[in-house]
Amino acid sequence: MTTIYIFLCKTLTIACHIFGKLIGKQGTVFPGRVINHFNSRVLYKLKYPKYVIGVTGSSGKGSTVNMAAHIFKEAGLKVVWNNSGSNVRNGLTTLILNNTNMFTKKVKADVVLLEMDERYIDGLFKSGTLTHLLITNVTRDQPARNIHPEVIFEKIMSSIDDKVTLIINADDPILNRVKFLHKGQIICYGISKNKYSFTDTPSYAVDAAYCPKCHAKLKYTIYHYGHLGIYSCPKCDFERGKPKYEATDLDLNNGTFKINKEKYKLNKNVFFAAYYTLAAYVIAMEAGVKKDAIDRAINIDTPVSKRMKEYTLDGRTIEMLESKNENSLSYLQSLNYIKNQMGKKTVIMGFENVSRRYKFNDLSWLWDVNFELLNDENIDKIFLIGRFKYDVATRLFYANIPSDKLVLVDNLSDVWNMVKKDSQGNIYTMVCFDMTAVLKKLLKEVQDENKDN
């Protein structure tokens, strides 16, 4: 039967490709859904390579998988990975079956590398198939479905058994609880104190403030962001500890840092690039990739970051910073980036819907974001778009942003003309990726109009 399922999956994928436009974006998910409907355990029957590696967590999993896949390819290994972005059960089923030999049932890869939604790890493979699971962090993210970080963590832990080698970001004290819960191998990575460290928490979201073992308040020597940092319990032995893979000497101006004392390049000058580059390095090292191939992949054939692509409007640079709604740390990354840029600046933000996945429009998360970082004399104007612009404006008012800097945009299609006319400096959009797509389309229209005139 497995052969038939593999054949069916491949056939459906070809059909989806041909009729893709008719069924929307389901091309990578639909075949897996059909197969799982008939047999939800079809992935249990396949023969896998030595390494089947999952990457999960609240943020940074996609970037980690992209970088790790790049390293594996650079090392000449065949890697099956979900570069299409579908990280849920049906998408992963489609991906794996499409890369499996129908007759031998062997997955045609040296490494299977999967970005996995933290809620859909359970039961995907039979015990022993997933060799490694890297967890990037567990933070506040989409509360309407993920509830809160402890629920996410418990969900991940209930989805794996002790045969899996866990790779965790030890800077996250929630993840570090695996020390008490996981009997299998645990490998830690982390970033040490650097010039971007804070001595007080830089965000309002203070999760995991207390020791999971004795419930005393954790002491942090430094914070990176959110609850990530270097911490220890003043009463018991729970601590971040010294990770096996540690990043030091982070320098975002030069885009470099060191891993276990050796210098590496970052492909983006933002803090979390250090996390995903480090995480990808750890995956490659633990999967036995030769170090010279890893060094070459990171330092010489450095992959170009998608987001580094810049646009312009009347000679003003536009940088589009993807900022995930309902994820205060994603917004914080964008705010920190904008703060660190020189010269006059204009910011565009807002959203039409909080989520594209569900209809709830919970706005609580706006109050976990440190919008006070926009108190920067170089910021000329902040354009607020989308139907919740008054709620965002309220938050900015409470962050003491002068009201004469705020421009509420009633009609979204006017935004670029308003920015052109009424503001100065480089432009930074910090919106969700669906709104980024809308802004790009509108920008193109404005530019085409200008050409015609």
Add this chain to the structure above:
Amino acid sequence: MKIKTIKIAHLYYDLMNLYGETGNIKALKIFIERQGIEPEIHFLTIGDDIDFKAYDFYYIGAGSENNQKLVLDDLMKYKNDIKAAIEDGKMFLATGNTMDLFGKKIKLKNGEVIPCLEVFDYQAVEQEKRLVSEIRYKFDDLLEGKGRDILGFKNCSCNILHNKYRMFGFPNNIKYNNFYGMDFVGPVLIRNPYFTDMLLKILFESKKLKYKEDDSSIEYKAYHEYLKMFNTDI
């Protein structure tokens, strides 16, 4: 004349802060400042000595289930003080699952029963499925167009049963003397500026202070705009 201050205690700020609860403290600060008074805000948690006579307003927000139990352990030592303070008319705002703690007990799915503060007779019962929803309540103490619609988001695991002092007509919310408990998480006082005015007016008057209402600032505009969307297609 010496201007009296308003003393606010944000209790367990580092444990009960599920999503955006700090917005409530920011709201109290700004709303009180608009009356020409600089409030005194104290952030208190486990290990601090909490005085249930010293403050005018006590706020506790929503938290994770684990943190809720840690807080309960700490609160139990103040059980009598809390009861006396509520009977005495001290103002409390308890949001999200904090409300569970003021009842008799929490009954968990696994059968475990956790004794609580017993200020009220109600009990919290953990549900099979988490209760997550965007909600609009009607509050008869406020006028239509002036805050009667109470907006918020609910994200909790327990239902409240046997609540004699319902607020908004639902058992998951309570009003007793100046104790206000509601199942919403997050910045309820920002989202509902007329409700905030109502609470502060009661508080100010109890201290023989005048409270001037003025709904021209941005929170009120956000409230009305959001309500318009709620009435259509949100």
